Amino acid sequence: MSILSQSFEAADGASKYDLVAVLGGEPEVMFRKAITEMGGMSNFINKGDKVCVKPNIGWDQPVEMGANTNPKLVAEIIKHCLDAGASEVTVFDHSCDDWRKSYANSGIEDAARAAGARVVPAHQESYYKSVSIPKGKSLKNAKIHQAIVDSDKWINVPILKNHGGAQLTISMKNYMGIVWDRGFFHANDLQQCIADVCTYEKRPVLNVVDAYRLMKTSGPRGRSLSDVVLSKGLFISQDIVAVDTAATNFFNQAREMPLENVTHIRKAEELGLGTTNLEKLRIGRLRV
Amino acid sequence: MLKKIRVTLSILLFTLITLYFLDFRGYLPEWIQWLTKIQFVPALLALNVVVLVALLLLTLLFGRVYCSAICPMGIYQDTVAWLSKRVNKKKRYHYSKAKNGLRVIVLASTVVAFIFGFTLLVGLLDPYGAYGRMVTHLLRPAYLAGNNLLASIFTAFNNFTFYKVSVYIVSVSSLVIALITLLGIGYMAWRGGRSYCNTICPVGTLLGFLSRYSLFKVRINEEKCNACGLCAMKCKASCIDAKNRKIDYSRCVTCFNCLESCKRNAMKYRPNVPWKKKRQPRIVENQEPTGSLDASKRRFLTALLAISIPAKNLIAKVGSESPLSKRAFKRQTPIMPPGVPSIDHLLQKCISCHLCVSKCPSRVIKPALLEYGLGGMMQPKLYFDRGFCNYDCTVCGDVCPTGAILPLTKEEKNHNQMGQVQLILENCIVYHDETSCGACSEHCPTQAVRMVPYKGVLTIPEINPEICVGCGGCEYVCPAIPFKAIYVEGLTMQRRIEIEHDEVKEIQIDDFGF
Numbered sequence: 168m169s170i171l172s173q174s175f176e177a178a179d180g181a182s183k184y185d186l187v188a189v190l191g192g193e194p195e196v197m198f199r200k201a202i203t204e205m206g207g208m209s210n211f212i213n214k215g216d217k218v219c220v221k222p223n224i225g226w227d228q229p230v231e232m233g234a235n236t237n238p239k240l241v242a243e244i245i246k247h248c249l250d251a252g253a254s255e256v257t258v259f260d261h262s263c264d265d266w267r268k269s270y271a272n273s274g275i276e277d278a279a280r281a282a283g284a285r286v287v288p289a290h291q292e293s294y295y296k297s298v299s300i301p302k303g304k305s306l307k308n309a310k311i312h313q314a315i316v317d318s319d320k321w322i323n324v325p326i327l328k329n330h331g332g333a334q335l336t337i338s339m340k341n342y343m344g345i346v347w348d349r350g351f352f353h354a355n356d357l358q359q360c361i362a363d364v365c366t367y368e369k370r371p372v373l374n375v376v377d378a379y380r381l382m383k384t385s386g387p388r389g390r391s392l393s394d395v396v397l398s399k400g401l402f403i404s405q406d407i408v409a410v411d412t413a414a415t416n417f418f419n420q421a422r423e424m425p426l427e428n429v430t431h432i433r434k435a436e437e438l439g440l441g442t443t444n445l446e447k448l449r450i451g452r453l454r455v
Numbered sequence: 456m457l458k459k460i461r462v463t464l465s466i467l468l469f470t471l472i473t474l475y476f477l478d479f480r481g482y483l484p485e486w487i488q489w490l491t492k493i494q495f496v497p498a499l500l501a502l503n504v505v506v507l508v509a510l511l512l513l514t515l516l517f518g519r520v521y522c523s524a525i526c527p528m529g530i531y532q533d534t535v536a537w538l539s540k541r542v543n544k545k546k547r548y549h550y551s552k553a554k555n556g557l558r559v560i561v562l563a564s565t566v567v568a569f570i571f572g573f574t575l576l577v578g579l580l581d582p583y584g585a586y587g588r589m590v591t592h593l594l595r596p597a598y599l600a601g602n603n604l605l606a607s608i609f610t611a612f613n614n615f616t617f618y619k620v621s622v623y624i625v626s627v628s629s630l631v632i633a634l635i636t637l638l639g640i641g642y643m644a645w646r647g648g649r650s651y652c653n654t655i656c657p658v659g660t661l662l663g664f665l666s667r668y669s670l671f672k673v674r675i676n677e678e679k680c681n682a683c684g685l686c687a688m689k690c691k692a693s694c695i696d697a698k699n700r701k702i703d704y705s706r707c708v709t710c711f712n713c714l715e716s717c718k719r720n721a722m723k724y725r726p727n728v729p730w731k732k733k734r735q736p737r738i739v740e741n742q743e744p745t746g747s748l749d750a751s752k753r754r755f756l757t758a759l760l761a762i763s764i765p766a767k768n769l770i771a772k773v774g775s776e777s778p779l780s781k782r783a784f785k786r787q788t789p790i791m792p793p794g795v796p797s798i799d800h801l802l803q804k805c806i807s808c809h810l811c812v813s814k815c816p817s818r819v820i821k822p823a824l825l826e827y828g829l830g831g832m833m834q835p836k837l838y839f840d841r842g843f844c845n846y847d848c849t850v851c852g853d854v855c856p857t858g859a860i861l862p863l864t865k866e867e868k869n870h871n872q873m874g875q876v877q878l879i880l881e882n883c884i885v886y887h888d889e890t891s892c893g894a895c896s897e898h899c900p901t902q903a904v905r906m907v908p909y910k911g912v913l914t915i916p917e918i919n920p921e922i923c924v925g926c927g928g929c930e931y932v933c934p935a936i937p938f939k940a941i942y943v944e945g946l947t948m949q950r951r952i953e954i955e956h957d958e959v960k961e962i963q964i965d966d967f968g969f
Contacts (some may be wrong), residue, residue, distance in 0.1 A: 169526065169569055181959070188967050190964075190965075190967065227845060227846070263897065263898060263932075264845060264846075265816055265817050265842075265845050265848070268816070268845060268847075268848070277836065285613070285615065286615070287613065287615050288619070289617040291618075291619045291620075291621070293619060294619075330893065331893035331896035331897055331905065331906035331914060332891045332892045332893020332896070332897060332906060332914065332916075333551075333891055333893065334891075334912070349894075349934075350894070350932070350934035351934070352934075353884060353892045353893075353894045353932075353934040354884055354892075354934040354935065354936065355888040355890075356888070356891075357890060357891040357892055358890065358891050359890075375511065380845075383962075385902050385905075387897055387898060388898065388899070388900060390901060390902050390954075390956065391902065391956040391957070391959075392959050393957035393958060393959045393960065396962045396964065398962075398964045399964075400964070400967075404579075413967075413968075413969050416967075416968040416969035417964070417967060417968040417969070418968075419968055420964050420966060420968045421962055421964060427912065428912045430891070430912060431548070445969050449798060450968055450969075
């Protein structure tokens with residue numbers, strides 16, 4: 168995979184697959200299966216690495232609403248990072264709702280701490296550092312959270328949801344939680360900015376899409392349980408375009424969502440961030 | 456001994472109530488909020504009969520214990536007076552005549568103003584409310600800045616025990632009023648101890664009426680007393696007329712400083728028990744001339760009637776004229792905190808202690824200037840410049856000690872409408888730039904703002920004000936500049952809304968989809 172080898176040194180061929188999809192299990196079980204197929208976490212994390220795990224902790228909603236990444240999945244990823252020799256694991260998100268409530272009520276704060284990670288705040292501008300995005304079309308620079316900027320590796324752990332503006336929020340849209348000024352994105356062609364920010368030089372070593380629950384309507388916050396489908400899926404890849412394409416196709420089974428509607432995915436492909444052509448990839452399809 | 460108990464108790468209660476205002480992380484146990492609910496004026500406004508009866512009984516039994524140990528403003532004055540004594544060791548108090556005319560006039564005008572709906576006067580003079588504002592607007596910023604300093608230090612060592620918070624002035628007018636209160640009452644306390652309590656404070660005056668008849672009093676044994684005047688020098692209420700061996704019990708705040716000063720053991724805090732009459736020294740109370748007072752009272756009340764009609768020039772419903780150009784919105788009606796049934800209710804019940812301002816986790820409550828009229832100055836309103844009201848949060852109603860903001864359950868809060876969404880389409884990014892946005896709908900907990908198909912794959916906001924709770928998420932987050940495309944218009948009455956939800960359907964997904 169030329170795209171991957173450009174960005175990552177870690178992909179040393181130990182993985183049989185470019186993308187692994189798992190269905191039918193609990194979040195942590197599906198992840199264990201997926202990461203094994205990807206060659207184990209040590210394929211991506213080196214001993215002594217400072218790792219940042221970035222879930223979606225956007226909303227003051229309980230786990231059942233599927234508005235935030237599943238805490239069991241986050242905890243499992245943290246454990247794998249530490250087992251692979253990470254010197255520390257940091258977890259944060261720039262929440263939309265009150266960050267204290269979102270961290271607590273999502274269940275992620277407790278789960279991540281229990282798993283050995285450090286949960287850090289992201290509600291103040293002073294936690295962010297200015298970086299330039301030279302390959303961006305609309306977004307030329309951004310303030311990105313220091314936990315990402317100062318990390319050796321980071322893992323992107325979004326949850327699959329409907330989004331009123333961007334149509335879907337998956338791995339790329341999850342980047343909006345690492346930046347300070349989200350308003351700029353919304354005001355300057357949201358879909359292009361989402362693709363642009365993904366060109367930031369420090370790419371996630373893995374994108375792990377939590378589709379254990381997917382929010383099919385009223386996203387990204389959700390109104391009631393009728394918005395949520397217990398879909399029991401998980402997708403993992405280094406290729407952010409591919410993993411979002413796969414997740415979009417998966418979502419399409421719960422509610423019609425053609426890839427063309429989620430325009431940031433194509434825009435990212437145009438920026439050379441990955442491929443929407445899943446046929447070209449080696450995909451592992453597993454069931455628990 | 457009595458003094459020690461008083462000092463210990465007052466420092467304890469004062470510290471706790473102050474920390475309660477400052478504690479933005481919710482470390483303190485919930486029962487501490489009772490310290491605000493046992494304050495006299497809040498209990499009166501909340502019609503908390505149990506507390507009121509308890510406070511009145513307490514006063515009738517033991518004198519103005521409320522003033523000496525429970526009221527935080529009283530203890531603030533004691534602190535200032537204590538400091539002034541440390542600075543000037545030679546400082547002595549001396550007896551002064553009661554300014555009963557002034558006391559009655561202030562009390563009466565406060566009551567009359569309140570009855571006629573002008574709560575601002577009660578709000579300004581009530582010692583608890585005034586103290587609350589001092590903490591909220593003066594001490595809290597310092598506390599938050601201290602927190603941030605600690606956060607910087609700890610974070611530098613990778614310790615995230617503390618997190619930073621924004622420090623800013625919530626309201627200049629309330630800050631100025633708090634500062635004037637701090638300096639004014641502070642100056643009076645520095646000069647003359649409890650002179651605020653015994654000239655202006657309406658609660659002090661009211662309890663002073665009762666404390667004349669209280670069972671336990673500091674009583675002078677005239678046989679032992681040599682009128683040396685040591686006690687009067689210690690009396691921060693200036694109520695001991697040593698020459699005549701009389702105490703003005705309406706002003707005595709039962710601080711017990713006099714008891715310890717007396718070298719001849721001529722002062723005792725004890726009930727006036729009839730069967731010990733033989734041994735009882737003759738107590739002469741400072742009797743007030745009442746006739747002339749009544750006349751002045753009456754005059755004042757009449758005068759006040761004329762000026763205290765509240766300025767209620769509020770509330771004009773927002774017009775539905777269609778906009779022509781990119782325009783700024785102007786909120787016609789202020790948004791009241793969730794749980795305030797109506798503006799009239801707020802005007803009647805709120806003394807602007809600003810506990811809700813301090814406690815709001817989203818920091819969306821600020822004191823009004825004149826949006827509610829002059830009588831509602833400093834009363835709380837919502838604003839969405841720095842955040843929005845959390846859908847599930849009920850803190851302001853839970854903490855409000857006067858019942859101005861009624862407590863809501865989470866379910867009630869979720870269905871409580873405090874405002875209605877308004878859309879100015881031509882300001883909208885999707886309409887204007889034809890690019891995706893959806894920030895408003897993203898934040899909307901009820902989907903009163905939802906994204907509907909527009910040109911091509913674009914979606915554009917559509918509003919349903921009927922199911923809007925008025926949280927302001929859309930207004931806060933709307934990225935349109937310079938003028939927002941969506942905002943919340945306030946209501947004069949809050950109401951319950953019904954939100955319909957689709958049935959939960961089991962959807963099975965058995966395939967990968969690719």
